[in-house]
Amino acid sequence: MDINQIRQLYLDHFTEHGHQIIDRAPLVLNDDATTLFTGSGMQPLLPYLLGADHPAGDRLVDVQPCLRSQDIEEVGDNRHTTFFEMLGNWSLGGYFKDEQIRFAWDFLVNKVGLDPARMYVSVYSGDQSLEISPDDESAQVWHELFSAAGVSTDRIDLVTEERGNAEGSGGARICGYRDKNWWSRGGGPETMPVGDPGGPDTEIFYYFPQVEHDKSYGEHPHPNSDGGQYLEIGNSVFMQFQRTENGLSPLPRRNVDFGGGLERIAAAAIDSPDVYRVGTLAPIVSRIEELSGRAYDDDTEAMRVIADHVRGAVFLIADGVRPSGKEHGYVLRRLLRRAIRFAHAIECFDGTLESVADAAIDAYAAAYPTLDAARTEILGVLAKEERQFRRTLGKGLRELRRLGKESRPLSGADLFTLYERFGFPVELAAEEANRLGVDLLAGWRADFDTAMERQRQMSRASSTLGT
Template identity: 60%
Template sequence: MFREPALGCDIIVVMDTHEIRAAYLDLMTAREHVVIDRAPLVPFGDPTTLFTGSGMQPLLPYLLGAEHPAGVRLADSQPCVRSQDIEEVGDNRHTTFFEMLGNWSLGDYFKREQIALFWHFLTEVVRLDPDRIYVSVFAGDPDHGIPRDDESADIWTALFDAAGVSADRIDLNTEEHGNNVGNQGARIAFYGAENWWSRSGGPNTMPLGDPGGPDTEVFYYFPQVEHDTSYGKYSHQNSDGGQYMEIGNSVFMQYRRTEDGFSDLPRRNVDYGGGLERIAAASIDSPDVFKISVLWPIVEKVQEITGATYAEHTHAIRIIADHIRGAVFLAVDGVVPGNKEQGYVMRRLIRRAIRVATELGARKDFLGDLVPVVAEIYQGHYPEVAERTESVLAVLAKEEKAFRRTLDKGLRQLRAIGDTGSEVTGSDLFTLYDTYGFPIELSVEELRNIGMTLSPLWREDFDRQLDEQRRRSQQGARLGARRRVS
């Protein structure tokens, strides 16, 4: 792909998403990192989380001190799923499935080398405009004797200065304060807990013995985007107002919580994670990640299938494209739709995509047209997606067939409740869930779409009936076991 140059200027080559991934891994290899295989989307032997949600997650034991068999310098591109972002999908930057570029130093290099390495990748390899890059660093925690991270700020300042970019600093400390005052054009913003990493939040919430440390985050600025004041009066790095998009985060794990406060870890580690899709969007100067090379072909196919245009149905088409891509990768890694844990999330993704696509005019069995598009996009780097296309199609087609049998019935029942003029209760939603297989989130979303009102205590009512059903099921299972024994 090429960005049209201004008259008399050199042509600027713009890499697509696959090329950016390959260039990153090549750079890491050249810097003596071992590129490791991706971890499966369902963590093995980790009951604390449903999905692999970051590149760091599979490597946590090594960041906590275990020796990695591949050495002290590692890198990868890790597919991730964050089910907590489902409600955010539809905006220009959130996806439930994404790839995270990662590199790690396990007791080897530290702040200076890491920040310079990431800067080189962004400005020399991907060719992002240095004047559009903004950063945040840790403001310190005097109560726990943790100093402000002026070291990282000084490293950033030197890099900006060398690129001819001003590097003013501002203390914002909290997102709320930033919303009230803005960053006033400052290149480097200091925040508190927002720029601290641990498994349990900021320094105040860390259990004894846990490791943690400051981080520095990198943002790309889109001046063509108007700041959304619903996220605060003024724009700044940590604002969700739309002008700044986070594209990478380097954690410097160097402290351990003790009874006396914090002590230095015997081995300092670096954990870097960068959003591949967001870096690709920045490389084409688009605040919309759905316009990059691994998502736009899906969008185009959705337009073809539904007859709806992206310009007029942006939110809906983003939901379909994201959810289908995520469902395909979950199926590739062996997840099947169900009513519990990973299967429930996958079922929700598929059924939400079907419902939205149906509203746009998609015919039945449209998933069969989208799965091959995803497979073709990823067959180069993830050949297992293309190799398992038939099994993925079978899994998704079975779920679509099952859901379509219940979709019309469920929606008629939902609208019949609304015709009575009464508020929709948790009992009503439980009936839809239990009888028609309607995920609770889809019911609530549909209610909002058609302007129906939920009773104030609907959630408590729904959860109570769900708990009662589970208790009855457990009692029945125990009774059945006793009968079989006797």
């Protein structure tokens, strides 16, 4: 099933169950200073999860583009992206665990067609020290659904990811975790920010037997491992608590917040552990293959980085972000320069960003017509940024290699020189140093930040003198 079909199928499925479709939020939330970008579907809905009435009612559904810049260095494997689409449905004080789990099952198994024998789930194992009980209610609903489908329902409480890595799950269908199955914006129940909602969650994973478990993530596989065999495709959060100065307090009403990774569900639907094979990313990768004259299977990491970063940049520019040295603009510039760096490595030269972005807009235009409407502007921004960075990229790389031959660890001052003279983002310089096997001095980041602050002070002083 194609990813565009799944997107529409999801909206149809939940409108059939009385949900109202709400508009997507922009990637930059001007009224939320806690984060640079919209990183989940629940962010714009936080006031309603805390008790306010939503104008569209108490059953909502949407597809929300998200961007998580903190994942930028994870991009390159088969599952991580900075930009992604999140399927979301909410109940604001209405249905709860039983109905939500059945809604999710019906969509994934009966609508998308996923094999229930390859689905595994996790539930909250409880915390005795905080007097929070295990989520036996969710486990029982999963038991009923799997049993009706003729699938075994063994259960194990691993409690921690570390224990799972050391012992494995033994193929258990339902796994209990403590920290992994409590959702809040600040971690477990004891570290939630005061005022924030949270609660236990139940996650859904799809199993890929064709993938060899990566033991660098632990000796044994289990659903909540990053070893590669299990891919998380959805998470139902049962928000029933709010953190106060005195601990956890029940919310005025219990809420459901479901988030499903559209690309990951689409990958499961085509039995691929690689999200870059799905219908929106595959055409972008194909364009990179054409530009480079190379095959995806031979330069996988580079093509994944370019495809993800340019796609994310397209959506950011459409939502009004422009490359700069500050906040949102800095992240956009970092995405673009990182994409150019990887393009340079596979011999994709001038015009790469425009061409790849053109393919990205084509892939998403049907679902997001504003991208097509802004195509000329988007491509113009990318062309200008690429021209500027290409001028100094080669010089910066040569300087970094020269410094690397001096048989000494590089300092923060060295990286600041690369930034100041060649516009080389510090994160990109650090990545490239690691790629070249060049050591960095301990504390290099603090030294770089000190040099940056000194430059800002000099700039402010110069500006004051000139007024």
